[in-house]
Amino acid sequence: MSTTTNEPVADAAPTWVALAVFAQPHGVSGRIKVKSFTEPHDDFAKTPNLTDAKGNPLKLRLTGHTQGMAIVEIEGITRREQAELLRGTKIGVARAALPELKNPNLYYTDDLIGMHVITEDGKPFGTVRSVVNYGAGDILDISRTDGSSELYAFTHASFPIIDANTRTITICPPEVVGL
Numbered sequence: 222m223s224t225t226t227n228e229p230v231a232d233a234a235p236t237w238v239a240l241a242v243f244a245q246p247h248g249v250s251g252r253i254k255v256k257s258f259t260e261p262h263d264d265f266a267k268t269p270n271l272t273d274a275k276g277n278p279l280k281l282r283l284t285g286h287t288q289g290m291a292i293v294e295i296e297g298i299t300r301r302e303q304a305e306l307l308r309g310t311k312i313g314v315a316r317a318a319l320p321e322l323k324n325p326n327l328y329y330t331d332d333l334i335g336m337h338v339i340t341e342d343g344k345p346f347g348t349v350r351s352v353v354n355y356g357a358g359d360i361l362d363i364s365r366t367d368g369s370s371e372l373y374a375f376t377h378a379s380f381p382i383i384d385a386n387t388r389t390i391t392i393c394p395p396e397v398v399g400l
Contacts, residue, residue, distance in 0.1 A: 237274060239274070241313075242255070242310065245305075248301065250299065250301070251294065253293060334349055338361075346366065347371075360373065360375060378393065381393060
C-alpha cells in the first residue's frame with residue numbers, strides 16, 4: 222500500500238494508509254473502477270471513515286467487479302467526467318483506525334515506507350521511499366545510501382526479513398548477470 226507524497230519519516234509508520242486507488246471510470250453515471258490493496262480485496266469498501274490522502278471524506282458503495290477490480294459509486298459523483306478527475310487518487314484511512322495485526326508476519330505495506338533497508342550482513346543499503354504496483358506485484362522503491370534510487374520486486378527471496386519493531390528490512394538483492 223503506497224501512500225502520501227510527503228517525504229517518508231524513517232522512524233515512524235505513516236499516519237494515513239492507502240487501501241486502494243481509483244482507476245478508470247466505468248460507464249457514464251460516475252461509477253469508477255478501484256484497484257484494491259487489501260486482502261480480501263473488497264475490505265477497503267467496508268472500512269468506515271475513508272478519505273483521500275488530503276483528508277477529504279469519501280462515501281463509497283460497492284456495485285460490482287470487473288477485470289480484477291471493484292466498481293464503486295461515490296457520493297456526489299454522477300458523471301463520467303467527474304469520475305475521470307479522480308483517476309489515480311488513493312483512498313485510505315487514518316492508521317489509528319486500522320485493526321492491530323496479531324500475526325508478526327503480517328503488516329500494512331504503507332508501514333514499509335521509511336524503513337531502513339540493510340544487507341544480510343547488517344550493512345546499510347538504503348531507505349524505502351514508496352511501494353508501487355503496476356499490476357504484477359508490489360515493488361519497493363529504495364533510496365540508496367549513495368543517493369541513487371532502485372526498484373526491487375517485493376518478494377520473500379529479495380526481502381526475507383521484515384522487522385516492524387526495529388523498522389528494518391533485510392535485502393538479498395538479485396544477482397545481475399551480464400548480457
